[in-house]
Amino acid sequence: MSSTSTTLRNSTGEEIPRRRRRPRPVQRVLSVLAVLAALAFLFPLLWTLYTSISSPDDVYTLPPRIRPPGEWGHYVEAAAQNYARAWAAAPWPRYFANTVFIAVCVVALTLLTGLLAAFAFARMRFRGRGVLFLLVMSVMMVPQTVLLVPNFLLAQKMGLYDTYAIQILPWGASVFGIFLLRQFFQTLPAEIFEAAELDGAGPVRMLAQVAGPLAVPTMILVGLNAFMGSWNSFVWPYFMTKSDQLRPIEVGLQTFQSENGNDWTGMSAAVVFTTIPVILLFLFLQKYFVRGAFSTDGAVRG
Amino acid sequence: MSTSESSLPQTLPRTGAGRPGNPAPRTGPARRRSRARRALTSPIAYLFVAPAIAIFGIWTIFPTLYTFRVSTFDWNQLNPAMSEFIGLGNYRDMLSGSTNPSFWQTFGVSCYFVIANVVVGTILALLLALLVRRGSKLMAAARTSFFLAYIAPGVATALIWLWIFNPRFGLANGVLSLLHLPVIDWLGDSRYAMLSIIVYSVWHEVGFLVLVFVGGLMTTSGELSEAAKVDGANPWQEFSRVTLPQLIPYVAFVVIISSISSLQAFTQFFVLTGGGPGYSTSTIGFQLYQQAFVLGNTGYGAALAVVLFLITLVLSIIQLRISARLSR
Missing domain, CATH: 1.10.3720.10 (MetI-like)
Known part of the structure; x- marks a missing residue:
């Protein structure tokens, strides 16, 4: 906060009063809130994407299982099966x-x-x-x-x-x-x-x-x-x-x-x-x- | 509705700068004096408007009138010639509540859905718009993600939420069980079914409303807000006394258009609950299809369509008046 880069000066070099700008911490909070809101809206879509690459055993359980990176081959396999099955089931x-x-x-x-x-x-x-x-x-x-x-x-x-x-x-x-x-x-x-x-x-x-x-x-x-x-x-x-x-x-x-x-x-x-x-x-x-x-x-x- | 409408004349002209949509053209006297007169007064004009008018006439205007006619019959779907004219019989059944479910029940369910959807949607949209109004990349990305939920098709998104609300493995109950709360049969319990549909509907539609409000906020006066801050107003005072009054026309616009679209809502009821359990999520919009297409009560379905049309008409007229003010 003490660094000069955060104080704004107008054309004549006077410092612009701080209250005229939104203080930085508030902007941070707003950004975090915006990201959270965006994720909340995207979450159902992402959850569907996740379900589509999971085996039934992993998602037909509460809470759903999330596999560690070592087992990610499992997702590839499950995705191949799910997409192939769904694709074959309708014209x-x-x-x-x-x-x-x-x-x-x-x-x-x-x-x-x-x-x-x-x-x-x-x-x-x-x-x-x-x-x-x-x-x-x-x-x-x-x-x-x-x-x-x-x-x-x-x-x-x-x-x-x-x-x-x-x-x-x-x-x-x-x-x-x-x-x-x-x-x-x-x-x-x-x-x-x-x-x-x-x-x-x-x-x-x-x-x-x-x-x-x-x-x-x-x-x-x-x-x-x-x-x-x-x-x-x-x-x-x-x-x-x-x-x-x-x-x-x-x-x-x-x-x-x-x-x-x-x-x-x-x-x-x-x-x-x-x-x-x-x-x-x-x-x-x-x-x-x-x-x-x-x-x-x-x-x-x- | 009547109160918001009556308050318009005083509040709207001040915000005339803002309007959703494209810049309104200025058709001044200069245009009327145009010399390209001969070619452009040709009767070919009628041929130009004919295709559009024909499509509207055949598929909208005539069917609307036809709905009124069908609604006065005990319509025989298998053999329309056997339909029996019963005058206002369908409306009598409607008002006396002798249909199953009774009209007044579906009317009540509709009111619940429309009011909750509109109130929650409008407030949430306003809050989100205030949050993401600034022009940074991050905020633009947030706006995009809200809008993505809106642009995704109704059936696909309703199926997504059907899975989330699944009583055994759905995410909604996953959250409840993490919090050690009892799980809920979201869509199968008449106490929660409508609530669940409202959650879905707000999620699906609010991105559009956010955009309208962001557009509205761009037209509000930054100078007034700055002046209020300089005078020592806190953020709430600045919002409620300076920004909100300038946004009133946009709030009215959002309330009306989301009322109209909520009244018509069908897909989420069809996919998520089928109007049940019992009739707890049977709105007028849903019953219209149910009566006309499933139960074969075409005449009564048409009468429900007429009621829906009249309500929409009133709302549309209010909306047109607001839009006319906005585009000044």
Whole structure:
């Protein structure tokens, strides 16, 4: 504390009063608390990872056994068994393929419908624009829970029950996406569209060649949100489909658990390999999520 | 809700600088005078909005209206043509409590879950946000780990907690036995089942709320806090009299959005308790599926959906008003 490096001086060399800075010990305590809180939140995830590499004998006991470094070969063996057993117990490649296919279609549709609608709402003038935009925004107020019963009945009527289409089409437009893209298009200067018009561009070319390319960062945010929402969805595909060949990963995981209820080490392995892709995606593209987190639509689909 | 709403007009304008989300565009008169007028007044605009409107119309707007219709029938799932119109019969059964479980029981369970989840979630999120608000790498990593729990899928995380709450070998009982306390059947005992679900739900959702509060804290005035400290305010006084009042709009926002999402919660009930034991964790959101898809009471399920819709509508309108204030 007596070292000069902890006293701060302003430009004229006067010492800045200590109380204006948070004293160091307090910062230390805050850092320790933050680390503890972070570990508390990560702990269930880490515990699952640990269970997935443990033999049943080690974790079906209280307190669970932790092996000394000399016996770590045991973990490798147990992990190989758990992951192989879980992987063999369900058509995971199919679930993964379905999930990726559905998510990619949802993202493509969401971006297409979003770009078109947002551009029209932001830059074009047409009768009823205000009313239609209000209509779109009002869609946000209807929760998925309310939509499930009627859509289930309608899907059956239309012959869409138990298809890919019922898992894709209803999610092919996002209020959040339209809202964000519209906000972005509104910030563009009018001059670039005037210039495009002088070149003889119509609205389609203005969107495709001028506004669209500029909107790529916003599109990434909207697309990621749609992707995560689709990847994490459970309730909708669970009730809208019945065949394993069409079902996505989260429904598959639930089915796996209900069929292998007491295989906790195998279940933990399945949780790990089904969740790792989402977590990696999140960690790599974190900055986009943080901006997207303020939406109440999208990622929180349940 | 009504109190927080009525207090908004005085408290909100002062914090107008802060808003969650992107910067709001300034649509000034300059924009309206744009000369790119001809191309952009083309009727092609209708074709542009048509796909989105069609999707919303087919999959959201029409089904919402259809829910109202189904709720007036004794719906026959096997042969919808045989459904019998009973007017407000489903609602009469609901209000008189003659369904099994009674509507009022599920309503009570819902209130318990929503209120506990929202109150605990909001307070914890605020505390964590105050803890990790600073920009250091360590704090950013802490924020990431909270958010990781939120971003991980509902089924996977619920299964993780199903294992933690396992009565024989679960970690929760491991901790209790280390402390020489009697073990608990977390999910199988009606006294603890809802509590366990709330623990899971708060863990799963709080990371998102922390982010909203961290965003809110960035907009609070550092100068005011410094001035309060210089005047000799202790940290609690500084928080309660200077920081918190500036955060009120964010608190309101968090309370509303987490109320809405708690009302809809389904996955954790489905995976962890299946609405039991007894009906101790059967919320309206859970019963809706149970009635419509498992018990075949589609009409009654639709009536529950209507009730949920109306509650959500009120909350959404309040939320929109708050968001509009925030984005000023």
